[in-house]
Amino acid sequence: MPPTPTPGHVWAHVGQPFTPPTPRPDGTHYDFIVIGAGRMGSLLTLALTRAAPQAHLLLIEQGGLPNEEGHTILAPGVWTTAHLPPDQHPAAHASRTLIEELAQPTHRHHVTLHTHAAPGSLPTTDALAAHPDSLALLDPDVLTHATTDPHALAYRPGTLALNAAQTAIRAGAHLMLNTRAAPHPGGVVTAERLTVTNTHQIVTHETHTLRARHVILATGADAPTHAEQHLGIHTRHARAYRQTPHLNAPSTPTSPTLHVAGLTLTPQHGAYTLHPATHHRDPHGYTPTGGHLTGVPTGLRRETLEDLVGLMDALPILATPALHLGRSLSDIPGSWIALPHGHPHHPPTHEPLDNHTTLLLGGPHADTLGPHTAQALAHQLAQHLAET
Incomplete structure (x- = not known):
C-alpha cells in the first residue's frame, strides 16, 4: 500500500x-x-x-x-x-x-433549438412537452425544431x-x-x-x-x-468580455438548458442566466465601460444587446421586463474569457x-x-x- x-x-x-x-x-x-x-x-x-x-x-x-x-x-x-x-x-x-x-x-437535458428541421430533431412542442415552463419562453412557430442531448x-x-x-x-x-x-x-x-x-x-x-x-x-x-x-x-x-444578463422567468430543477443561435439559457436559482455568444476577440486595449444608448440602460455591451434584440421574435420573453439589463455596468455580471x-x-x-x-x-x-x-x-x- x-x-x-x-x-x-x-x-x-x-x-x-x-x-x-x-x-x-x-x-x-x-x-x-x-x-x-x-x-x-x-x-x-x-x-x-x-x-x-x-x-x-x-x-x-x-x-x-x-x-x-x-x-x-x-x-x-x-x-x-x-x-x-x-x-x-x-x-x-x-x-x-x-x-x-x-x-x-x-x-440536465441540453436542448438546441432550430428554425427548421435538422438531423435527429423533433418538433419543438414534442421535445419540450414535459417542460411547459421552457416552452413558454419561445415561439414554436419560429423555433420549429429541437435536438436534445439527454446525457448532458x-x-x-x-x-x-x-x-x-x-x-x-x-x-x-x-x-x-x-x-x-x-x-x-x-x-x-x-x-x-x-x-x-x-x-x-x-x-x-x-x-x-x-x-x-x-x-x-x-x-x-x-x-x-x-x-x-x-x-x-x-x-x-x-x-x-462576455456579460451574463439575468432572465427572471421561472425554471425548475429539471428544466433543460436551452441553446439558440449561440445564446445559452442556463436554469439557475429558479430563473435563468443568459450566456451570449462570443463572436470575436475584443479590440486591443478594450475596456468595458458604462455608456448611454438611446432607450437602453447603461452598461450593456452593444454586441450583446444586438444579439438579444435579434432573438426577440424567437424568444419573446426577451422583449419583456423579465430581462434584467441593469442600469449600470456593475448590474450586469461579466468576465474576460x-x-x-x-x-x-x-x-x-x-x-x-x-x-x-x-x-x-x-x-x-x-x-x-x-x-x-x-x-x-x-x-x-x-x-x-x-x-x-
Missing part, C-alpha cells in the same frame, strides 16, 4: 510567514509552479499530483480560491457533446469522468476548481493565495504577496523570487498578455512558450473539454520531468 501523502501547505494571507524552500542543486525551489487557480490551473495541479506524485508543486493565485474575478465563476457549467465534432467526443468523455468526481453534477450535465465550474485544488493540496501540492505572480525566462517567478490597507488599497507586502523546472501560465484571458509583457513572447490567442488561437470555437489548448514555460488556456469549450486538456498537459509534463 502506497504511503499516505503529506498534505501541502496553504498560505492564505500575509500573516502566515512564507520562506522559500532551500534551493536544490540545480537552483530550483519547485518542480512545477502553476500560476492561476481558476478551473484550468486547479485541474492541472491535481493532475500533476497524480501523474508525478513525487513532484514539488506550488499553485499561486492572485485572489481567493477559486479565482473570483476570472471566467470560472461565470462559465455556463454545461457538459454536452451537442456542438462538438465527433473527433472531440473522446476528450469530452474523459473530461466528464473528472467532472463527475469533483463537481457533483446533475443531469450541469455543474458549477467554481466547485470544480475548488475541489480540484483542495484534492491537490491533500495530495501534497502547496497553495499561495492573495499573491500576484509573474513568469520570467529560465523558470523564474516573482511572487508578490498582497495585503490591504485600512483604506482598502491593495499593496505589496513582500516579494519572493522563486525558480521552478517548469512554470505553467494558467491565468485565463490575461495569460497571452502576461506572456508578452513578462516573457516577450507574442501569441495568437486573444480574449473577449480566453479565446484560444483568437477564435471562440477553438477548443482548450496548451503550448510551450519557452523551455521552462507553458501556456494553458480553457476558453468557451472549457466546460466540456477543459479537464481533459489539463490532464493531457500534466502527463506530458510528468514524462518530461521523469526524463530530466
Whole structure:
C-alpha cells in the first residue's frame, strides 16, 4: 500500500510567514509552479499530483480560491457533446469522468433549438412537452425544431476548481493565495504577496523570487498578455468580455438548458442566466465601460444587446421586463474569457512558450473539454520531468 501523502501547505494571507524552500542543486525551489487557480490551473495541479506524485508543486493565485474575478465563476457549467465534432467526443468523455468526481453534477437535458428541421430533431412542442415552463419562453412557430442531448450535465465550474485544488493540496501540492505572480525566462517567478490597507488599497507586502523546472501560465484571458509583457513572447490567442444578463422567468430543477443561435439559457436559482455568444476577440486595449444608448440602460455591451434584440421574435420573453439589463455596468455580471488561437470555437489548448514555460488556456469549450486538456498537459509534463 502506497504511503499516505503529506498534505501541502496553504498560505492564505500575509500573516502566515512564507520562506522559500532551500534551493536544490540545480537552483530550483519547485518542480512545477502553476500560476492561476481558476478551473484550468486547479485541474492541472491535481493532475500533476497524480501523474508525478513525487513532484514539488506550488499553485499561486492572485485572489481567493477559486479565482473570483476570472471566467470560472461565470462559465455556463454545461457538459454536452451537442456542438462538438465527433473527433472531440473522446476528450469530452474523459473530461466528464473528472467532472463527475469533483463537481457533483446533475443531469440536465441540453436542448438546441432550430428554425427548421435538422438531423435527429423533433418538433419543438414534442421535445419540450414535459417542460411547459421552457416552452413558454419561445415561439414554436419560429423555433420549429429541437435536438436534445439527454446525457448532458450541469455543474458549477467554481466547485470544480475548488475541489480540484483542495484534492491537490491533500495530495501534497502547496497553495499561495492573495499573491500576484509573474513568469520570467529560465523558470523564474516573482511572487508578490498582497495585503490591504485600512483604506482598502491593495499593496505589496513582500516579494519572493522563486525558480521552478517548469512554470505553467494558467491565468485565463490575461495569460497571452502576461506572456508578452513578462516573457516577450507574442501569441495568437486573444480574449473577449462576455456579460451574463439575468432572465427572471421561472425554471425548475429539471428544466433543460436551452441553446439558440449561440445564446445559452442556463436554469439557475429558479430563473435563468443568459450566456451570449462570443463572436470575436475584443479590440486591443478594450475596456468595458458604462455608456448611454438611446432607450437602453447603461452598461450593456452593444454586441450583446444586438444579439438579444435579434432573438426577440424567437424568444419573446426577451422583449419583456423579465430581462434584467441593469442600469449600470456593475448590474450586469461579466468576465474576460480566453479565446484560444483568437477564435471562440477553438477548443482548450496548451503550448510551450519557452523551455521552462507553458501556456494553458480553457476558453468557451472549457466546460466540456477543459479537464481533459489539463490532464493531457500534466502527463506530458510528468514524462518530461521523469526524463530530466
